[in-house]
Amino acid sequence: MDQNKIKVTICTGTTCYILGGSNYLLLNLSIPEALRERVEISGSPCMGFCQEEGGMEKTPCLKIGEELYTGLSLEEAVKKIIEATSSIEKFAPTPKESSL
Ligand code: FES
Numbered sequence: 001m002d003q004n005k006i007k008v009t010i011c012t013g014t015t016c017y018i019l020g021g022s023n024y025l026l027l028n029l030s031i032p033e034a035l036r037e038r039v040e041i042s043g044s045p046c047m048g049f050c051q052e053e054g055g056m057e058k059t060p061c062l063k064i065g066e067e068l069y070t071g072l073s074l075e076e077a078v079k080k081i082i083e084a085t086s087s088i089e090k091f092a093p094t095p096k097e098s099s100l
Pocket of ligand 1 (some may be wrong): 011012013014015016017046047048049050051059060061
């Protein structure tokens with residue numbers, strides 16, 4: 001994985017899909033175009049959270065980096081992704097630093 005990309009993993013399990021996760025299929029188109037190359041979106045089979053006690057409240061779920069988010073709308077997920085990409089830009093080496 002590219003260190004300068006935010007990895008977004010969408011749960012594509014049936015429970016998440018039915019309970020709102022199908023909207024996450026629009027994530028790539030909903031992220032501002034300028035940020036799309038900084039984000040790597042992939043799917044995952046059921047992440048298992050829906051099977052825990054109270055798990056239905058944890059759907060739909062997705063991970064942004066290693067952080068788990070549950071019950072986010074598409075708009076909220078996009079906002080979190082934008083925040084995540086701005087944090088890697090904050091810590092990314094400047095061209096001068098990276099050439100050392
Ligand atoms: S279907 Fe998403 S956690 Fe199970």
